[in-house]
Amino acid sequence: MQHFDLIIVGGGLAGASLALALREARLRIALVEGQPPYRPQGLDSRIYAISPANVEFLDAFGAWRHLDARRVAPIRAMKIAGDAGGFLQFSAFDSGVPELGCILESSLMACEFWEAAKRQGNLTLFCPARPEQLEFRHDAAVVRLGDGSSLSARLVVGADGRDSWVRQAAGLAAEVVPYDENGVVANFSTELAHRNTAFQWFRDDGVLAYLPLPGHRMSIVWSAPDARADALCRLDPQLFCEQVGAAGDNVLGKLDLLTPPAAFPLRLIRVPKTVAPRLALVGDAAHGIHPLSGHGINLGFQDARELASLLAGAKPWVDIGDERFLQRYQRARREETALMQTTTDSLRRLFREQAPGLRPLRNLGMSLTNGLPFVKNALVRYALGAF
Secondary structure, eight states: OEEOSEEEEOOSHHHHHHHHHTTTSSOOEEEEOSSOOOOOSSOOSOEEEEOHHHHHHHHHTTOGGGSOGGGOEEEOEEEEEOSSSOEEEEEHHHHTSSOSEEEEEHHHHHHHHHHHHHHOTTEEEEOSOOEEEEEEOSSOEEEEETTSOEEEESEEEEOSOTTOHHHHHTTOOOEEEEEEEEEEEEEEEESSOOTTEEEEEEETTEEEEEEEETTTEEEEEEEEEHHHHHHHHTSOHHHHHHHHHHHTTTTTOSEEEEEEEEEEEEEEEEOSOOEETTEEEOGGGTEEOOGGGSOHHHHHHHHHHHHHHHHHTOOTTSOTTOHHHHHHHHHHHHHHHHHHHHHHHHHHHHHHOOOTTHHHHHHHHHHHHHTOHHHHHHHHHHHHHHO
């Protein structure tokens, strides 16, 4: 059996960023992952919006500065349209900040994280490897891998996604609420320049977002009811482009498809307890939110940032697997996570509700907010600093 201080199960963005953030800690770390990341040919259809606070986090352990800047697009403005004339606009210039966030491909980050992990002195990679058994003892947690080998550590972190094996093996409850929607993603070249503007439309058939990519290119996330999402994915490329363009008021002119549409199911996931003796959860293993806010991975990075800070600051005599110690992490992350889950879920419900008289009221609320600069700036600054 191999002994460590910390075992991280899941080498995705949240798990890998946690390991990298602990590069200078006096901890022996094991990272267990089924397969290394890879770069697809051309553009990756999985795109993330990264907040300035998380750009700072990634830069703190050296990852951000090594990303290919030619594949990163800053967001300098956001335009949000309601379903009956409501309008809300945010500007980095008006808020006195360089950018509202950055858009980049998931695999760009994942591959950079993985290369850095391979060079990290206090980190041992187990890949390809799959956990098959999790046992909690008084002084350690033991993870048995598929090849028969075993790892022990004072703490196990589940960073293995929304269907977390670690969460289930540890018996931690999760409330999973299907939205009966799919997020349809695809990349396009555009006739008109996006000017580093992100667009979002609340529509009867879901929420459509245009996210700027470098050059005359953009990515979409269309959160649509299952039947509508399935119909979109079955369209021929030209018709799909036409429908995406029309749904976005043709603000970027003619669209040409760069990557075929793909869809993933949307679920709200609430995990009442994200820590237990010798266990902590981060990222999608700890929570799931609707993508209309674009903050899913930002929550995961902030989980990693908070837990890494706690572990790195622990005195040598502190048992990092003690639940009382880990509850500091849970308390630190609970409010932020609950706020984002409640906000995104409430917005989705508000714009799906078809009660008489509600449509003009919700659109009036958007437009009134747009006319209050101090409220808009407060919303922007909260997003910049919190996520």
